[in-house]
Amino acid sequence: MELQVIARDHACGARRGRLKTAHGIIETPVFMPVGTLATVKGVSPEELKELGATIILGNTYHLYLRPGAELVGQLGGLHRFMGWDRSILTDSGGFQVFSLARINKVEEGGVVFQSHIDGSRHMISPETATEIQMVLGSDIAMCFDECNSYPVSRKYARESMERSVRWAARCRHHHTDPQQALFGIIQGSVHVDLRETCLERLLEIGFEGYALGSLSVGESKEQMLEVMEALLPQMPVSQPRYLMGVGTPEDLVEGVRLGVDMFDCVMPTRNARNGMLFTRGGSIQIKNSRFAQDPEPIENGCTCYTCQRFSKAYVRHLFMARELLGYRLNTIHNLHHYLTLMGEMREAIQKGTFLQWRQQFYENRNLRAENSGGN
Amino acid sequence: MELQVIARDHACGARRGRLKTAHGIIETPVFMPVGTLATVKGVSPEELKELGATIILGNTYHLYLRPGAELVGQLGGLHRFMGWDRSILTDSGGFQVFSLARINKVEEGGVVFQSHIDGSRHMISPETATEIQMVLGSDIAMCFDECNSYPVSRKYARESMERSVRWAARCRHHHTDPQQALFGIIQGSVHVDLRETCLERLLEIGFEGYALGSLSVGESKEQMLEVMEALLPQMPVSQPRYLMGVGTPEDLVEGVRLGVDMFDCVMPTRNARNGMLFTRGGSIQIKNSRFAQDPEPIENGCTCYTCQRFSKAYVRHLFMARELLGYRLNTIHNLHHYLTLMGEMREAIQKGTFLQWRQQFYENRNLRAENSGGN
Numbered sequence: 001m002e003l004q005v006i007a008r009d010h011a012c013g014a015r016r017g018r019l020k021t022a023h024g025i026i027e028t029p030v031f032m033p034v035g036t037l038a039t040v041k042g043v044s045p046e047e048l049k050e051l052g053a054t055i056i057l058g059n060t061y062h063l064y065l066r067p068g069a070e071l072v073g074q075l076g077g078l079h080r081f082m083g084w085d086r087s088i089l090t091d092s093g094g095f096q097v098f099s100l101a102r103i104n105k106v107e108e109g110g111v112v113f114q115s116h117i118d119g120s121r122h123m124i125s126p127e128t129a130t131e132i133q134m135v136l137g138s139d140i141a142m143c144f145d146e147c148n149s150y151p152v153s154r155k156y157a158r159e160s161m162e163r164s165v166r167w168a169a170r171c172r173h174h175h176t177d178p179q180q181a182l183f184g185i186i187q188g189s190v191h192v193d194l195r196e197t198c199l200e201r202l203l204e205i206g207f208e209g210y211a212l213g214s215l216s217v218g219e220s221k222e223q224m225l226e227v228m229e230a231l232l233p234q235m236p237v238s239q240p241r242y243l244m245g246v247g248t249p250e251d252l253v254e255g256v257r258l259g260v261d262m263f264d265c266v267m268p269t270r271n272a273r274n275g276m277l278f279t280r281g282g283s284i285q286i287k288n289s290r291f292a293q294d295p296e297p298i299e300n301g302c303t304c305y306t307c308q309r310f311s312k313a314y315v316r317h318l319f320m321a322r323e324l325l326g327y328r329l330n331t332i333h334n335l336h337h338y339l340t341l342m343g344e345m346r347e348a349i350q351k352g353t354f355l356q357w358r359q360q361f362y363e364n365r366n367l368r369a370e371n372s373g374g375n
Numbered sequence: 376m377e378l379q380v381i382a383r384d385h386a387c388g389a390r391r392g393r394l395k396t397a398h399g400i401i402e403t404p405v406f407m408p409v410g411t412l413a414t415v416k417g418v419s420p421e422e423l424k425e426l427g428a429t430i431i432l433g434n435t436y437h438l439y440l441r442p443g444a445e446l447v448g449q450l451g452g453l454h455r456f457m458g459w460d461r462s463i464l465t466d467s468g469g470f471q472v473f474s475l476a477r478i479n480k481v482e483e484g485g486v487v488f489q490s491h492i493d494g495s496r497h498m499i500s501p502e503t504a505t506e507i508q509m510v511l512g513s514d515i516a517m518c519f520d521e522c523n524s525y526p527v528s529r530k531y532a533r534e535s536m537e538r539s540v541r542w543a544a545r546c547r548h549h550h551t552d553p554q555q556a557l558f559g560i561i562q563g564s565v566h567v568d569l570r571e572t573c574l575e576r577l578l579e580i581g582f583e584g585y586a587l588g589s590l591s592v593g594e595s596k597e598q599m600l601e602v603m604e605a606l607l608p609q610m611p612v613s614q615p616r617y618l619m620g621v622g623t624p625e626d627l628v629e630g631v632r633l634g635v636d637m638f639d640c641v642m643p644t645r646n647a648r649n650g651m652l653f654t655r656g657g658s659i660q661i662k663n664s665r666f667a668q669d670p671e672p673i674e675n676g677c678t679c680y681t682c683q684r685f686s687k688a689y690v691r692h693l694f695m696a697r698e699l700l701g702y703r704l705n706t707i708h709n710l711h712h713y714l715t716l717m718g719e720m721r722e723a724i725q726k727g728t729f730l731q732w733r734q735q736f737y738e739n740r741n742l743r744a745e746n747s748g749g750n
Binding site: 037071083311317 | 417685
């Protein structure tokens with residue numbers, strides 16, 4: 001897998017590219033909606049296509065527990081199981097094992113943990129995580145790594161990074177599917193030098209793409225930006241750069257500015273289910289009583305299905321009554337917001353106007369904050 | 376409003392008709408999906424159209440409490456509020472007041488009750504029920520009546536029926552919207568003579584259609600059929616006959632046989648959310664572990680979106696994981712089952728083969744019961 005860079009903004013690190021998988025072309029920079037359990041919560045595969053999604057993320061940890069990777073494999077793989085014929089990236093399960101499960105032991109061999117669903121005991125190793133992803137048949141697999149929370153001691157960050165590198169080598173060794181790309185994950189917490197060492201070692205092993213892991217886990221925005229600013233220029237130009245689990249619209253804009261090609265985050269979908277909706281002027285809480293009689297759409301000018309058809313008053317009513325359609329309409333709007341944002345950034349990079357676009361993006365938010373006093 | 380009867384099966388009471396409202400033509404016999412809170416739970420207006428729904432039901436009681444009829448009126452009425460441009464029938468709230476709310480007083484003036492949501496105190500009278508439905512702007516409104524549970528004493532059934540008739544006269548008197556039809560509701564519990572008296576009095580008042588209320592409320596199938604067999608032939612030929620809140624696929628088939636034109640029931644949608652799916656051979660519980668690895672659709676040959684795209688294994692996985700998409704896929708399948716059944720019955724009546732169709736309908740069920748031992 002190679003990233004074909006088709007445009008570059010010379011005033012910053014932003015780049016516009018194209019990735020090819022067995023399931024199609026991905027225009028980058030790209031946002032990947034999160035489809036944890038073989039479904040992006042609240043929307044159908046057709047709706048995802050209408051929204052312009054070209055790649056989604058599946059969670060290895062969740063799918064391993066429910067319904068089980070073997071079952072998905074027997075039924076023809078994840079694409080077929082969930083009726084999605086475009087690209088899929090699977091994470092390695094590392095993040096969830098360290099954030100959701102109860103860890104029993106982290107050893108050189110792998111991680112012994114208890115399921116967050118029923119407490120059952122499992123072991124995931126670099127080999128099994130790679131195996132599971134091959135069985136799921138995703139287009140891009142991720143190395144099994146230890147995700148650091150923040151803060152951790154420098155000593156722990158180093159040891160953990162070094163183990164993650166040894167695990168990455170085992171993943172590479174165990175990985176045998178030529179149709180599936182394998183990405184390495186750069187660890188090292190907020191320490192730029194540890195991150196650089198990690199990248200160096202991952203480059204020696206060699207992967208089809210490189211990701212920044214363990215960011216947006218509690219550190220400050222400045223710390224996150226410092227790592228990104230230091231690392232992104234050192235990552236291979238001709239390979240995709242993936243910022244894992246990030247983030248807000250602002251994070252995407254800054255990531256793109258610094259040269260990130262791929263993002264994923266539960267924020268648009270999870271916030272939708274909690275009634276938090278994104279607009280150009282910032283976010284709104286739809287349950288706010290000032291929307292109770294509001295005949296306008298969530299965002300004037302928005303071309304999403306929800307805004308084309310329904311008023312804020314109706315969307316609010318559905319949310320207050322916990323109606324299923326409400327979660328769907330909110331999710332469609334938020335994903336549309338994220339995916340449209342990415343489309344605009346791609347266009348701006350191509351035109352060489354990314355930094356102007358970025359300025360306008362921030363002005364839209366300030367303007368609204370000034371006019372209405374924010375939320 | 377008049378029912379244009381376009382075909383009749385002379386071997387039974389079944390008839391094929393056409394109803395015209397300001398929002399389109401309704402081919403009868405018709406099943407109306409229930410859209411309690413300005414949404415048919417789990418599906419969008421577009422999905423309802425794709426399923427072939429031409430009329431849905433809205434619940435006056437629920438909409439009165441949430442979001443409030445005035446608000447819906449201010450936003451252009453129920454059609455516009457919920458984005459549904461085909462026909463809507465609203466019930467009068469009578470059934471819900473008597474089944475969901477805590478009744479404080481039933482008086483000649485109306486009913487004082489407490490909301491099932493927050494305990495707030497309300498009064499609904501024939502006049503307010505009529506007013507609310509005019510504000511909602513449904514195509515067909517129902518008279519406010521007292522819904523009897525089963526059993527009630529004959530004395531109570533008579534008194535209640537007589538009050539419902541007096542209320543019906545007040546609804547008729549208060550109703551002033553020429554674009555909206557008003558239907559009378561025949562009460563009298565399981566007593567055919569009381570039902571006949573009720574019908575007679577309603578005919579004197581005069582309505583655009585007549586409904587059988589308080590059936591399928593606990594009485595036996597035989598008692599329900601007895602009332603239907605006695606009353607349906609006495610109901611006006613040129614006006615729609617509506618069997619309220621009924622029922623199973625078998626109930627629909629028997630209702631059509633006896634000359635019912637309109638049905639509504641929460642069964643296809645509510646059961647879908649509980650994982651009970653309808654098939655020609657009977658119903659299945661999707662959570663059953665025998666479906667865990669089943670690559671077949673819910674029903675082979677079914678043309679619904681769910682069956683065209685997804686396996687039972689996937690639908691079961693979504694249901695077990697309580698994924699939003701699962702409720703939707705189940706609802707689409709069940710509504711498709713009901714609406715397809717109605718379409719087939721309309722076709723059979725037109726062809727003069729309704730009773731043969733009915734025999735096949737029952738044979739499909741028996742066949743399955745013999746083969747698999749049922750559910």
